[in-house]
Amino acid sequence: MTVSLTLDGVSASYGKTRVLEDLSLEVGAGELVSLLGASGCGKTTTLRLVAGFLAPDAGRIRLGDRDLTRLPAHARDIGLVFQTYALFPHLTVLDNVGFGLKQRGLGRAARRAKAGEMVERVGLSGFADRYPANLSGGQRQRVALARALVIDPPLLMFDEPLSNLDAKLRVDMRVEIRRLQRANGTTALYVTHDQEEAFSISDRVAIMDRGRIMQLDAPEVLYSRPANAFVADFVGFDTLLPMRAVAEAGDAVRVRMEGGATLDLPRSDWTVPAQDFLFAARADGLLVAREGAGIPARLGLRTYLGRAYQYRCETPAGELIANGPLSQPMEPGETAVLIPNPEQCCLLPAET
Amino acid sequence: MRRRIHPALVGFAALVFLFLLGPLVIILGASLSNTTYLAFPPEGLTLRWFENAFEISAFRRTMVTSFSLATLGTLLSLAIGIPAAYAMARYRWHLPRFLGNVFVLPVLVPEIVLGFALMKSVATGLDTPIYTTLLVGHALLVLPYCVRVVGASLAQFDFSVEEAAVSLGCPRWRAFFTVVLPNIRGGVIAAFVLAFITSLNDVSISIFLTGPGVSTLPIQLLAHMEQFFDPTIASVSVLLMFVTVVVMALVERTLGLTFLAR
Known part of the structure; x- marks a missing residue:
């Protein structure tokens, strides 16, 4: 089941500071859209609004025909991958991956089978009983990815998932992320400040500045036909x-x-x-x-x-x-x- | 290459150790002395003063009171301190900064003043039972340790881990128990130990709040000393030290004392 994500006139603020201004965005079913911009442009705020960690001042957020706007975060059914990986330090790789399944009431045997399968899919068979502290950065990110994918969410979101990895691993991992996202046909929202990363991985990229989307287009279009001076400057x-x-x-x-x-x-x-x-x-x-x-x-x-x-x-x-x-x-x-x-x-x- | 250490430094270090450990050795020696007064070096060796400590009913009673006070007071304090520390770590950017200092106030106010204030306002003002007043006093006394030590643990905690749990379908209250608490376990245990020992050894608050029929071990020790100056005092002190050392050793074995130093 693939669905589209729609943000309709969303505004948000921290205290008195407006950080998002009447933002509208549609991520098509199965599409990967990146939010690209310097820190403070509102890209992470957008992701946190969709995740339910922040509440918008105005506007609606819909996923398929479900209205997420007032839904608590734990009921939104979204797979999230964090910059810091955010693995559970006290759980093994297998239990990390199985956590979401446990919340969905799956029995122990079914959980271990399904989580084990996903651990294998991200290339970590043999590491199932390790703790996160004993994994490399790349391996941790694979666990985080497996943990988000295993609940089979209609939407995947990535918050700067590769910025703590070294350059070579970054390239490998983004290919891996794209491959898994394509294979599952999951709709995805990807936040990054790295232009090369956004352009290489996305169907479309939204370049953001001061809480607004300056241009939302395919990478090729952004690169050769920027719509305004900000985007032109941004793409070099x-x-x-x-x-x-x-x-x-x-x-x-x-x-x-x-x-x-x-x-x-x-x-x-x-x-x-x-x-x-x-x-x-x-x-x-x-x-x-x-x-x-x-x-x-x-x-x-x-x-x-x-x-x-x-x-x-x-x-x-x-x-x-x-x-x-x-x-x-x-x-x-x-x-x-x-x-x-x-x-x-x-x-x-x-x-x- | 071996570094040469100046003899004066060695001498100085020895003096520091003597200063720190000397009183403990003297008390240990005195508790074993076969005399009816405190003597060091001990004259003759006996364990009868330890026996005596358990035979005097006032000591037995106050031991029970002290341990139950330390346990309940610490638990009460943790029940307040953990949520407070959590809120201050989680909403650091949204809360006024002075809040953190409010929870440290009991350390800044001289304990005598705190004890006196509690006596005036709670014990005489509200006419609460002595044990209840003591419990409140001790919980308040150890609250700063609980908030600070648990807070130090939480400062190392990456709250996106909690958000990850929520995004995977775990309601927030449950995420606290399944994800946050297990990862600050060390801090909670360290806070418990520090608070427990502080409460167990407290004199200055208890002295205001104890009353007829209810006393704590250190207060009873003072009372006993006014009448008898026998080695029982030393033996009770040794017992208190022993409990402290055993608890510390247990923590050291399971977690390492780095938890306390953090």
Whole structure:
């Protein structure tokens, strides 16, 4: 049975501080959606509201056709995986995994059989009688995962589950989490501050800031087509230039940037969203060349990236970072142009 | 490489040990002395003063009172102290900070004052039975130990473990008993021991609250000393020490004294 999770106009606050503002979100049946953002953006608060550890000021939370909003936490039937694993230190691996089954009134034999099976599924057969203190971080996280999965919950939630693991294990575990979630077809909500983790594991990612969702989309869309300056900055567009369309220039739009320099953007490649807009680019999207139609620049410090050279460039609009080909190294002090690549840049509506 | 230790340091350390252990040795010696007055070094060896301690009915009676007071007072104090410590650890960010200090007040107020205040307000004010007043007094006396030691245990406890239990379908009240309590067991036992011993050895509160017919062992010891200055006093002291040492040793064996130091 797979169901969808719906948050409808949810607001929450700690004391007088509003931490969530009219947040709506739908996680489709069997879908994995990540909440991504810096600490304090409200992602963990959202998860705790769904879990029932916090009560919303307003709004509704539904799981399938069940209204969770006023349901006590222990009656919500949600599998939770915590950052600190939160295993029961006084219970063995098998009893940790069997805990939820015990709460559901399963007999000892049935419980041990089912928990044992799940312990095996997460690759911990042979560790069933160990205590959490005698397990490595990765093994603990597997126990936590098994414990949440064994109750066969309609919703799984993860609160930064991998941030206490080392880099290699993180990659292995996120593949494992995705595999198990897919295999069970469980709807999942995943909280993380790690962009790579969120993008690699999720069907869709919600980028959050100050209690609001800034954009909710597939990772590919977020990465290449951010909807606003916040998301663009978040996914690594390090150049954000305010621009204004000033004239027609044949089949191009002439735009002026701060500092007075102008640039012609051919209509075939670019769609200018408004008269005032933001030009967003990564270093890869600005090509350093000796001549061409681009932003005039004087080259500064050059660094070697392996796949390209990266330059700090002085332009009329300020310092920009751009990449140039390895085949034509250029020297600091030379004048150049920075040619925007329409595939890797985007034009965003100006912030109001 | 062996570190050279300055002889003066060795001498100083020896003096500290002498200072700490000397009185205990003297009392132990005096309790064995075959004289009718306290003598050290003991003149002749006998166990009759220990026998005497159990033969004097006042000592027998007050031993029972002291042990039952220490047990019940400690349990009463834990019944208040554990929920208080839990609330303060769990809702640390939501509760005013002075609350933690309120529970330590009985340590800060001189015990004499506490005893006197209780006598005025409870014993004479409410006219409660002596034993009940003593019980309240002792529970209050040991409450700071209970709150602090259990609190130290709870400070190490990851409350997401409790949330994990709740998310798996365990109601909160049950999660406290099945998940929280087993994991702060050491702290609870340590608190019990500390409180028990403190209550057992207390003089300054009890002296105000004891009355006709009901007394505690240390108070009886004082009363006895005013009339007889015989080695029975020493033997009772040795017995009290013995109980304390045995309890400490048991804790050390099962949990390690680190629980007390924490």
